[in-house]
Amino acid sequence: MTNLETSASSLESTALPLLVEPDGRGITDLIAERRAELRAGLAERGALLFRGFDIGGVDGFDAVVRALSGEPLLYTERSSPRSTIKGRVYTSTDYPPDEEIFLHNENSYQAAWPLTLFFYCVEPPTSLGATPLADIREVYRLIDPQVRREFEQRGWMLVRNFHADFGAAWQDTFNTTSREEVEEYCSRNGILCQWQGKEGLRTRAVRRAVHVRPGDDVPRWFNHLTFFNVSTLPADLSEGLRAMFAPEELPTNTFYGDGGEIPAEVLDHIRGAYRRATTRFDYHRDDVLVVDNMTAAHGREPFTGPRKIAVAMAEPHGSE
Ligand SMILES: [Fe+2]
Incomplete structure (x- = not known):
């Protein structure tokens, strides 16, 4: 090889x-x-x-x-x-x-x-x-230790909102029309779900930002906190969505695990670490x-x- x-x-x-x-x-x-x-x-x-x-x-x-x-x-x-x-x-x-x-x-x-x-x-x-x-071992090393520590202590949260008339429908995402099945899936998988009005659904999941792989103990930056943050979308789309929805009502957005907003400069820094490690x-x-x-x-x-x-x-x- x-x-x-x-x-x-x-x-x-x-x-x-x-x-x-x-x-x-x-x-x-x-x-x-x-x-x-x-x-x-x-x-x-x-x-x-x-x-x-x-x-x-x-x-x-x-x-x-x-x-x-x-x-x-x-x-x-x-x-x-x-x-x-x-x-x-x-x-x-x-x-x-x-x-x-x-x-x-x-x-x-x-x-x-x-x-x-x-x-x-x-x-x-x-x-x-x-x-x-x-x-992602390299991405971890490239991220400021203070930024890493913050996420290691607080975790990160994915919030998804399925609106009746905008974006993905929960029925397609969860591949069912049964609310009970969604609730069961969520409770089995560490996701909080909240029905909003007649057709809407909000889900929240708190996950760890850093993991180790079976077989060794090298830390890895393993999460979707940058990917699903509204600021990672193309600028026009991101601005349009932010004009329509509050941060916790966006179709997808990420926070610290306790719900705190992640500062823009922290997200910029993490995106930069990914870019530097990319081939x-x-x-x-x-x-x-x-x-x-x-x-x-x-x-x-x-x-x-x-x-x-x-x-x-x-x-x-x-x-x-
Ligand atoms: Fe993928």
């Missing part, structure tokens, strides 16, 4: 992802034989890139997931629109091409999340459209990118052209 040559904008200290190329065998045979070594490399470095293999479409991709990680997961408590391609293989988020998706760790706002994520390039974009990656590469057709969700954050660049990336997740892990 060799380091993938990344763009000049990437930091020398960032060695994401680790490149794996064909050695004469098919990809699933290669994984079967080198599984322990590949999994160790993935946990240590944060991402693997399989390049140059004949994947064999979505069925072949599904077989890669099973060979490396076992059964893929269902996608629940949706925060972003995805469509099912086949079985447990989904589209990457259906989000406007001209907008960036900020770096995040999948489902870190939930009580459980996948340890391993898979991205399969069915159709590369014409320009940009990378899945940028950032080592990127251009997708080739048939690339399979494997991301260790508790070691690397991922995002999406804006893009032009077709871009079709299939996604699967595996290896559920509960909050420790």
